[in-house]
Amino acid sequence: MVRVGILKASGYGGGELLRLLAGHPQAQLAYVTSETYRGKSIADAFPGLKGVVDLPCEAFDLKAACESADCFFLTTSNGEAMKLAPSLLAAGKKVIDLSADFRFKSRETYEKWYEIEHQSPELLDEAAYGLPEINREAVMKARLVANPGCYVTASLLALLPLVSGKRVDPASLIVDAKSGVSGAGRSSFKLDYHFPELNESVRAYNIAGQHRHTPEIEQILSLAAGSKIILSFTPHLISITRGIHATCYADLSGRESTADLLALYSDFYSQAPFVVMLSEGEYPSTKSTFGSNFCQISLKVDERTNRVVVCSVLDNLVKGAAGQAVQNMNLMYGIEETAGLMLPAVFP
Amino acid sequence: MVRVGILKASGYGGGELLRLLAGHPQAQLAYVTSETYRGKSIADAFPGLKGVVDLPCEAFDLKAACESADCFFLTTSNGEAMKLAPSLLAAGKKVIDLSADFRFKSRETYEKWYEIEHQSPELLDEAAYGLPEINREAVMKARLVANPGCYVTASLLALLPLVSGKRVDPASLIVDAKSGVSGAGRSSFKLDYHFPELNESVRAYNIAGQHRHTPEIEQILSLAAGSKIILSFTPHLISITRGIHATCYADLSGRESTADLLALYSDFYSQAPFVVMLSEGEYPSTKSTFGSNFCQISLKVDERTNRVVVCSVLDNLVKGAAGQAVQNMNLMYGIEETAGLMLPAVFP
């Protein structure tokens, strides 16, 4: 049994970790913190946990934390994990960070996009980038895992086979992504997210490469391509709660059929239990991954323009956050990668 | 391991059974039927099952069914289970029927409200009414369980302690219920349920005692009261996918405080793992039971009118259908009542 601690358990990422770990056969919820719910049960933050989970919310204390748990999930704001991780690691604990603090190998890139001075730059090299589909070995050996962003996971899983396989012009990549509102987090209840303002709407934001997930996508794709990749990334806010749909466009380097590329993907993901490739003519719906850790992908070659269009969907809070984090925990502890995660989507 | 068969697995009740049983530690999905998806994988009916469940859809065949499975869940239309159950029972199988066919002790009541001639009236007495909170013993011994309706479960769990405890005027009961659209089923895609027609709306239907769940609520409450109860039941269709909220009104027989009645309920449900009583001043939201098998209940005495208002919420497809059915299966097989069902709600 892995004794688990969740630092800042009362946000959406924390809630999803609680949901998934409550049913995990080899993990035990042992320690949770929340400033807002300090002294109360975590089920006060998530009434749906009543009858299943009842843990008191603590104020973070290193000693108590280390006595209670072995593996820590950090769902703290950007800038916090970099302060917490060093002492947890020093105490022999393992850390999975769901924030951006350890996602970049380049301190400069992080500091430029997040406008936070990094407090633990010495850990950037060590941190394993927690996308098991391309980094399983490193995660298995890691003490510290940087869990990818939600947009990033959807975009990378859609584009990596093409880029790694050199099938597309790397200068032509465009990701048009649509996200549910839970991606904005729980503590961000500003007017923009007030129900009546947002309900029944679609809008873009941070267009033309201004979203912080852009450099994260570019970092990993560049590594895969072996050359620097710059792409267009456009996030959209859709009035649904959960789900990301990434629609990706790339100019083909040569002539390829849809069947060729589907074969490429099937091969690329042959060892990935949470990537589901759809048949030609099927289109993935975000609804098919609601609450599950799966990413569904379909693609089609447009012969008229010689472009390929790849669609990927996932649940931003599961494969895009907490589920992927649990998948990483499994790997870090030598547990079956799918343990606790073979939950089908909740449909309808 | 209980080998499970689901007859008509491609509807919403069937899908929910598949989701819950896929993760059940002591059940094995063994046999599913679907006319629509015959010869295809059940994951074609529910793309969210891809990667988790892959079973071929059969046309029903008694011999094949009985060789494959021991316990059968029937999510067939009203009028079908009465034809299927006798032969399954004769073959030594256990049957949990999610339709209305075996819910009534009175053949006349069934035939009047459902306008179907009953084909197996001899089983009506034997069938155990599958509301474990009041009928656990009978379910444990049953070969045939009639799983209650979704509105009915929400209404009964809200009203039974008051009625059993003779705290209210039985002539004063009113249930104002609000349901998500999945309660209408999957094969009923008529204009009324066309997305644009329904989205962003609330409306009542079958008012003034015309809904078929009315006599079912009345049957069980009458048994509990020891006298015939007639009530007002008003269903409403809300443009959400899942969830039932029952708001129940009753005139108090004497003076009672909210605290008195909360104590009554806590006592009544002390052995019920899936009923969660909320504290005074808390209000349950359907969202707190989305995807879970729990029913959350709160109540408040209005001293101005000497009425009590009881609110109960549940997920119509889980505690209102498939989850309750699995709970009944657990009891029928001597498995822990909560096995496979301690899933917290998916939130947000």
Next chain:
Amino acid sequence: MVRVGILKASGYGGGELLRLLAGHPQAQLAYVTSETYRGKSIADAFPGLKGVVDLPCEAFDLKAACESADCFFLTTSNGEAMKLAPSLLAAGKKVIDLSADFRFKSRETYEKWYEIEHQSPELLDEAAYGLPEINREAVMKARLVANPGCYVTASLLALLPLVSGKRVDPASLIVDAKSGVSGAGRSSFKLDYHFPELNESVRAYNIAGQHRHTPEIEQILSLAAGSKIILSFTPHLISITRGIHATCYADLSGRESTADLLALYSDFYSQAPFVVMLSEGEYPSTKSTFGSNFCQISLKVDERTNRVVVCSVLDNLVKGAAGQAVQNMNLMYGIEETAGLMLPAVFP
């Protein structure tokens, strides 16, 4: 042309007044205030006004206001109108207040429920209650109109014919009301209304007579009945943007048929252009009044319980607020009651 001023134009009530008055043939938008958008165009508060309305947001100044406009709509918070109205009236202006400040004849009732000391109690008697369907004459002569609450309008239009006509037991009244979220206003963007928290949910709040609209409903019904009426009022929050559905229950005093009561209502509302009675068996949907000033009502007698169930629907921001306010303005200025308001619902 009536020159119109809107004090606090940047809330939802203000936005709806702008939408309706922009197209009113005999009104001219002349003066709007907003602290939040001071110095900007009101179209910055409501981007959907771009191309139609472009007025600068002012800080309130009595002199400037009185020079610019003749009729003032106050959509200020409770407690503000009572300070603004006296000087506007003294300057010879007409005032339509959309807050609760002038809705109660009893200062004590107001102060008890709203916990605000009234600053202008001398105006309470004078203020006409702005429900034209029962108070047209008084509104026509008024300088000051108290525009009813949204829940109140839906409840009163549903119950007044029964209560006035003495057809029901006045002690038996129950109103179970469901509201969209815009009723909570625009400045109340707290966690409760954060999109992910609320989306896809139903919940009650302020049950057992704790909602402030309860005494307002009771005041008007008591006047109609000629005796003091106390009722049960339960508001519910539904995850839709606009719309109120009031489901009302009453024990019939004698035997009545649905047809009898439909005739009573048709007669009662024969002069009311915005009340639409539905035929027996039709159920109103909130969607049928989305964006319009109409209230649709249906009813049915339940012979089993000798109760009548009345359903009424309206748009909380139109007939429940801004539209009714414009209707009152029309009456106060001798304009056709329906001027600017014959907009059908936006469907779907």
Next chain:
Amino acid sequence: MVRVGILKASGYGGGELLRLLAGHPQAQLAYVTSETYRGKSIADAFPGLKGVVDLPCEAFDLKAACESADCFFLTTSNGEAMKLAPSLLAAGKKVIDLSADFRFKSRETYEKWYEIEHQSPELLDEAAYGLPEINREAVMKARLVANPGCYVTASLLALLPLVSGKRVDPASLIVDAKSGVSGAGRSSFKLDYHFPELNESVRAYNIAGQHRHTPEIEQILSLAAGSKIILSFTPHLISITRGIHATCYADLSGRESTADLLALYSDFYSQAPFVVMLSEGEYPSTKSTFGSNFCQISLKVDERTNRVVVCSVLDNLVKGAAGQAVQNMNLMYGIEETAGLMLPAVFP
């Protein structure tokens, strides 16, 4: 007064025409047909019309139609208008067709994409393409107007200034479009659009140039460019009722700033009352055009990739269908272009 007939008034396009024309100062609803509601009031098809519009639904009869009305809106299925238009035109009537029948100059293109043999190819040349922003003069003189598709209007208004102005590489155009479900029409209530199946979801369909609106966009852009344009068009279905958001990508031919291009657009649309350009940094939301005839556009140059991203939003049933049709009617009859159409969006 223009006497107006609507052929097939009971669909969503028909309903929207009824809503807009009911309030049009120079139009009179005179004749409506519906097979489904034949003999009933059109308000039975749209309960929100009750109290405003009450016209009997006819079966189409040429003589009766021509006696009653002068201008005909056809919202019939593809393949019907081509049969109806010739006789209406021969009788001296004007026709605005909302289907695809007269949108293509090339009979072959129409027949290939719609798989219908054209019955009136002789009218293809005469038909004016009803996008007033680029074709005002032709519409003013037309007897027959082909009203553009909804996706098409959003895409063209976003891309025309760039393409006409030769600012972008015509081989690089990508349109990623998101649509509400009402675009699917009212008679298409299949399982895909059953509320529970679709609610809370995003998915692409007809990707890689398979949607019929692709050749329509290409036809008009090619005319504007003076050379053949082929582009990538990807439609997405979003679980909202109304609204289209087109996100358009194009490689810039040279270096351009956002300000340069905003100036280009402002100039291009200087005479277009229904196109609203947003300032740099503002993003349009579909919600800002809900129920209105406006199209809002913003754009931004991405200097990293030298691409421009243009976002346009409109209501698919208004500027994307019925509103644009009324705008065309206004031009055809020499009425003020904005008459009856200066309705702000319904917000929230």
